[in-house]
Amino acid sequence: MTGRNGLLIGGSILFAILIIATVLLSVEKFVPPRRAESTPPAAVEAPTATAHITATLFYMGPDGRTLLPVRREIPVATLAEVLGAQILSELFAPAPPPYVSVIPKGTTLRAFYITNRGDAFVDLSPEVSTAHPGGTVAELLTVYAIVNAVTANLPSVQRVQILVDGKEVDTIAGHIDVRRPLARDGSLVKGT
Amino acid sequence: MGRLRGTVTFTVAVLVFLLALLPQAQAPATPFTLITRDARRPVTATVVNNQELLALDDIATLFQLALREDAGAGSATLTYRGRTIVLAANQPTVSVNGRAVSLPAPVVQQGRRWLAPVEFLQSALAPIYDQRIQVRRAARLIILGDLRVPRVTARIDSPGPPTRVTIEVAPPTSITATQEGQRVVVRVDADALELALPVGGAGVVQQIRPGEQGNTVVLSLDGGVSSMRAVPATPNNTIARLTIDLQGGGAAAPDSADASAAPRPAIPAAAPVDLNEILGPRKTGLTVVIDPGHGGADTGARGRGGATEKQIALDVARRLKTLLEMRMSARVVLTRTDDTAVDFDSRATIANQSRGDLFISLHLNTAPSPDVSGTEVYYLLSDRELELTRTEAAKTTVAVPVVGGGTRPIEVIPWDLAQARYLESSARLAALFAESLAARLSVSAAPVRRVPLRVLKGVNMPAVLVEMAYLTNPAQEKAARSDDFKKAIVEGLHDAVVRFRSPGEEAPIR
Numbered sequence: 001m002t003g004r005n006g007l008l009i010g011g012s013i014l015f016a017i018l019i020i021a022t023v024l025l026s027v028e029k030f031v032p033p034r035r036a037e038s039t040p041p042a043a044v045e046a047p048t049a050t051a052h053i054t055a056t057l058f059y060m061g062p063d064g065r066t067l068l069p070v071r072r073e074i075p076v077a078t079l080a081e082v083l084g085a086q087i088l089s090e091l092f093a094p095a096p097p098p099y100v101s102v103i104p105k106g107t108t109l110r111a112f113y114i115t116n117r118g119d120a121f122v123d124l125s126p127e128v129s130t131a132h133p134g135g136t137v138a139e140l141l142t143v144y145a146i147v148n149a150v151t152a153n154l155p156s157v158q159r160v161q162i163l164v165d166g167k168e169v170d171t172i173a174g175h176i177d178v179r180r181p182l183a184r185d186g187s188l189v190k191g192t
Numbered sequence: 193m194g195r196l197r198g199t200v201t202f203t204v205a206v207l208v209f210l211l212a213l214l215p216q217a218q219a220p221a222t223p224f225t226l227i228t229r230d231a232r233r234p235v236t237a238t239v240v241n242n243q244e245l246l247a248l249d250d251i252a253t254l255f256q257l258a259l260r261e262d263a264g265a266g267s268a269t270l271t272y273r274g275r276t277i278v279l280a281a282n283q284p285t286v287s288v289n290g291r292a293v294s295l296p297a298p299v300v301q302q303g304r305r306w307l308a309p310v311e312f313l314q315s316a317l318a319p320i321y322d323q324r325i326q327v328r329r330a331a332r333l334i335i336l337g338d339l340r341v342p343r344v345t346a347r348i349d350s351p352g353p354p355t356r357v358t359i360e361v362a363p364p365t366s367i368t369a370t371q372e373g374q375r376v377v378v379r380v381d382a383d384a385l386e387l388a389l390p391v392g393g394a395g396v397v398q399q400i401r402p403g404e405q406g407n408t409v410v411l412s413l414d415g416g417v418s419s420m421r422a423v424p425a426t427p428n429n430t431i432a433r434l435t436i437d438l439q440g441g442g443a444a445a446p447d448s449a450d451a452s453a454a455p456r457p458a459i460p461a462a463a464p465v466d467l468n469e470i471l472g473p474r475k476t477g478l479t480v481v482i483d484p485g486h487g488g489a490d491t492g493a494r495g496r497g498g499a500t501e502k503q504i505a506l507d508v509a510r511r512l513k514t515l516l517e518m519r520m521s522a523r524v525v526l527t528r529t530d531d532t533a534v535d536f537d538s539r540a541t542i543a544n545q546s547r548g549d550l551f552i553s554l555h556l557n558t559a560p561s562p563d564v565s566g567t568e569v570y571y572l573l574s575d576r577e578l579e580l581t582r583t584e585a586a587k588t589t590v591a592v593p594v595v596g597g598g599t600r601p602i603e604v605i606p607w608d609l610a611q612a613r614y615l616e617s618s619a620r621l622a623a624l625f626a627e628s629l630a631a632r633l634s635v636s637a638a639p640v641r642r643v644p645l646r647v648l649k650g651v652n653m654p655a656v657l658v659e660m661a662y663l664t665n666p667a668q669e670k671a672a673r674s675d676d677f678k679k680a681i682v683e684g685l686h687d688a689v690v691r692f693r694s695p696g697e698e699a700p701i702r
Contacts, residue, residue, distance in 0.1 A: 064564035065636070102560050134486075134493035134501060135558025136570065136659055140643060170536055170646050174486060175555070175657075177646040 051076040053083075055153045057091050058145040058189070060100035065137055066190035067145055069152075070099055080154050084120060085112040091149050102141040104131035110166065118158040119181045120150050124172075126165045132173040139173040144188050151184040159183050224310075224327075226254055226334045227341060227384045229510055230529060232406065235334060238307060243297040245307035248279070255317065255336075261304070268299075268306045275320040279308060288316045322675065331386040339383035340365070346378075346387075346409060348394045354421075354437040355395030357411060364432035369422040376411040376420060376436065377403060383514075385409070396440045413438065478522040478693055481548035483647065484509040485555040485657075488533030493558045495669035501556040502531065504672055508554050508660065511682045519686065520693075537607070540650035544610070550621060550692065551655035552685065553647055556672060558664045565665040566636035567681075569625045570657045571618040572611045572649065573642035610652040617654035621692050625656060628688035632680040654692075658685070 055074040058067040074090055077083040088109045095101040106127035114120045132139065147160040159181035164172060170179055221237040221244050235254065237244045248268060252259035258271040270277040278287040281301035285294050286308075293316045300307040308316075310327060313334060318325040326335040335341050342361045349356040359378055361367050366381040384406040393399045398412040419439040426432050484505040486492030492501030506528070513524040525546040527539040534542075543551050557568065591599040611618070619640075626639040648655045660681055661668040671677045 060560045064559045064561035100560050133558040133664065134491075135663065136555060136643060136645070136657070137564070137568075137662075138558040138560060138664075141560065174490060174492060175643070175645055175647070177644045177649060179646075182644070 055087050055090070056149070057087070058102070058148050059095050060102050060141065061190045063190065065141075067102070067141060067148065067188050068099070069148075069189055080114055080156050081112055084114070084150055084154050084157070085109060087149055087153050088112060088122060088146065091145065102138070102145045104128055104133075104142065106131050110163075114154075114157060118156060120154065120157040120160045121163055122146055122150065122160055123163040123166055129164055129169070129172045134173045136175045139171070139175050140188065142172065143176050143178060143182065144185050147182045148184050148186075148189065222332055224332045224334050226336060227339060227406075228336045229339060229383060229514070232384070237310065240300055240307065241297070244310045245297075245300060246310055246312070248306040248308060251308070251313070251317070255321065257317075259306075261306070266301070268301075270317075272317075272320055273322070277316050277320065279306065281306075286312070286316050289320055293319075328386060333386055335384070340381075341384045341386055342380060342382050343386045343388065344380060344409060346389050346400045348390060348397055348400075351395035352438070352440070353395065354439045355397050357397060357400070357436045357438070359409065359434045359436070360431045361433075362431045364426050364429065367424065367432055367434045369420070369434060369436050371417065371420045374413050374415075376413065376417075376438070378409040378411065378434065378436075379405075380407050380409075381518075382407045396438050411436070411438075415440070478516075478520060478550075478689075479525065479546055479548045480516055480522050480689060481525045481527065481543040481546055481551045481651075481653070482509045482512055483527040483539050483543070483551060483553040485553060485647075486533075487528050487531055490533055493556050493663045495663035495672075496666065497669050497673075499556075499663055499669050499673050501663065504556055504660070504678075505554040506531065508678050508681055511678055512552070512554075512685055515682050515686050516689065520690065522689075536647050537650060539647055540607075540610070540652075543655075544650070544652045548653045550689065551648070551651045551653050553645075553655070553657040555657060555659050557659035557662045559662055560664075562664050562666065565634065565662050565668045566639065567626075567629050567633050567661060568636050568639050568641060568659045569622045569629070570641050570643045570645060570659065571622045571655065572615065573644045574612050574615070574649070605652065607650045610650050611648050611655055614652075614654045618648075618656060621654045621688070622656045624688040624692050625658060625685060628691070629658075629681065629684040632684045633677070 052073040053076045054071050056069045057072050059070055061068040072090060074083070074086050077086060091101075092103050092107050092109060104127055106125070108125040108127070109122070110125055111123040112120065128142070132142065143162065146162060150157050150160045161168075161181040162172065162178045163169070168179060170177070172178060221239045224235040224237055224246075226233045226235050233254065235246060235250060237246055239245070248259055248270065251257065252270060255272070260269045260271070261267075262269065265280075267278055267280045270279070275289050276287075277289075279299045280286075282298045284296070284298045285292050286299065287293075295309045295315065296311055297309045299309075310329070313325050314327050323337045324335075326341075327333070328335070328341075331343070333341065342363055342365045345360045345362075347358050349358050359367065361380055367378065369376050369378045385402070387402055387409065389400045389402070389409070393412070393414070396414050396417055398414045400409060400411050402408075403410040417438050417440065421437045423435045423437075424432065425435070484502070486502040486505065488502075490502065492505070494500055509526055513526060516522040516524050523546075525542065525548065527542045528534045539553075589601040590604050591601050594600045605613070622640045626635060629635055630639065643657075645657055648657060658681075661672040661677070663669045663672065
């Protein structure tokens with residue numbers, strides 16, 4: 001059962017979730033792996049009965065060296081963790097044309113959680129390393145597309161720690177230090 | 193019954209196989225030694241009809257050629273980067289890229305084994321090979337690449353005291369001697385040596401043998417040696433000579449030794465000196481650490497054409513090492529010298545323990561789009577949090593006990609803060625590299641960037657990471673594999689190191 005299904009029911013359940021959110025606010029929370037069925041981009045952009053928010057996702061920039069912020073419709077979730085997981089799952093899905101994804105193919109979100117210090121943990125499947133082309137620029141874009149997507153859309157998160165297969169790693173492809181939580185890097189973002 | 197027949201068949205097969213090998217086994221020759229920039233490997237030679245032959249499959253492995261046999265046509269083909277050599281059994285002529293080249297003896301086919309005269313390397317392979325190939329038959333050496341391999345002859349002229357050893361180098365090359373405890377290390381400014389050393393020792397010299405490094409000769413000494421004197425000379429323009437006089441141990445020895453040395457006016461009486469300082473090549477005292485990225489199972493980036501980051505990075509690192517050693521007499525340390533995996537902290541440890549003056553990490557880039565190209569130079573972008581604690585960290589001192597009592601304060605720097613102290617000089621180094629490379633290659637529009645690079649964090653010296661080219665860009669991948677590109681990178685980095693070392697001086701020290 002995931003947040004999206006919960007939302008599809010009525011306002012009373014939404015209210016119940018809000019109460020749970022309040023109760024668990026100071027506890028580290030855990031969200032199971034990404035939704036069994038990822039929402040196709042077309043379905044997301046079409047207005048449905050479900051409430052949506054406009055989130056900023058990051059794709060390859062026009063010069064190939066920077067990130068391009070793109071506004072996307074994401075089903076709203078009241079729990080920051082659920083929303084974060086939905087945003088990341090959208091980022092990991094194939095990019096809608098004409099955008100170019102900077103996330104290695106096959107990468108999935110294993111888990112997403114937020115500590116009460118404002119650090120988010122993004123646990124990725126091993127493909128983020130094994131399917132990565134290597135090279136500093138490509139790795140920099142992968143890391144900061146994730147860090148920026150989380151920090152730009154979830155005001156409660158200041159920094160993002162990337163994990164691979166549940167474990168801390170030095171780097172995902174040999175260059176960028178991801179041993180500690182990383183703050184948003186606006187200098188990499190270009191264009192609108 | 194069936195088993196017995198099987199055993200007999202197997203035995204016969206083995207005997208036939210051994211008989212086939214017999215002509216070669218009967219005529220083994222002294223093996224050759226293949227010298228490359230970083231390794232020495234034995235190459236087996238076989239004598240057939242008084243001709244020394246090399247096996248084609250050995251040649252293919254050593255020179256990275258593709259060997260294909262056409263059993264029907266009775267020919268074999270060696271391919272190297274689209275260039276081919278076709279050999280036919282029992283023919284003394286081979287086709288080299290469509291041109292006929294004659295050999296002193298025919299090519300021999302023994303079963304599946306193909307053998308060609310040693311001359312094949314110079315007359316057939318060398319013309320199509322990217323690197324120089326030299327065969328020194330008398331010395332049993334095959335030299336691959338532009339290596340300086342002078343001939344070094346050593347002899348003991350007099351058992352002494354003092355014991356006099358003469359070392360001659362042809363062609364003339366800079367030669368130095370240093371006493372290191374129970375031995376004297378003679379260093380020749382060369383990549384490898386062709387040695388002619390005497391058997392056994394005399395006087396205080398027990399033995400003269402090749403050193404651990406390819407360009408050294410070691411004189412093992414018998415007990416203590418109180419003084420050493422080395423006098424260089426260039427008697428003519430074909431050889432350089434170093435005459436070493438060694439005085440046996442014991443406090444009383446020098447006086448009598450000086451008396452016996454009197455008839456040799458060439459040897460002035462003096463206290464032991466650091467010969468390297470006087471006779472050696474002009475030392476800059478600079479230590480450069482070169483870090484070829486990735487290695488082993490970690491291939492790094494890969495181009496569509498098959499170029500691998502780990503291989504190109506190592507090749508460029510070796511070339512840069514040679515150039516810095518030759519032109520600047522710098523001490524150069526590589527964090528990996530072959531295709532092995534080295535973790536990030538080990539790379540920093542090697543650099544820090546070598547007390548390097550600067551650290552250059554060599555990599556190749558990738559981008560999500562094949563259109564992105566250009567050389568880029570990065571230095572560390574450290575966490576803001578770490579930078580804030582930087583000043584605090586610099587103040588941390590620990591008192592350590594010293595010999596003879598008392599303590600001495602030493603500065604302690606947390607590993608991950610090591611590089612944070614050098615950000616200004618790393619920025620200057622990156623700017624110099626970018627400028628120097630821009631004069632030779634196409635660099636990105638903004639070639640200097642700050643990136644949170646894992647490998648630079650613990651490096652306790654000015655440090656940069658050079659992304660030489662984008663392997664995702666087909667034109668750049670092709671360029672990155674070329675000799676011209678590697679030479680341009682190496683020259684550019686060398687000139688920047690010279691300028692970094694001496695800010696006022698624009699001309700490189702040659």
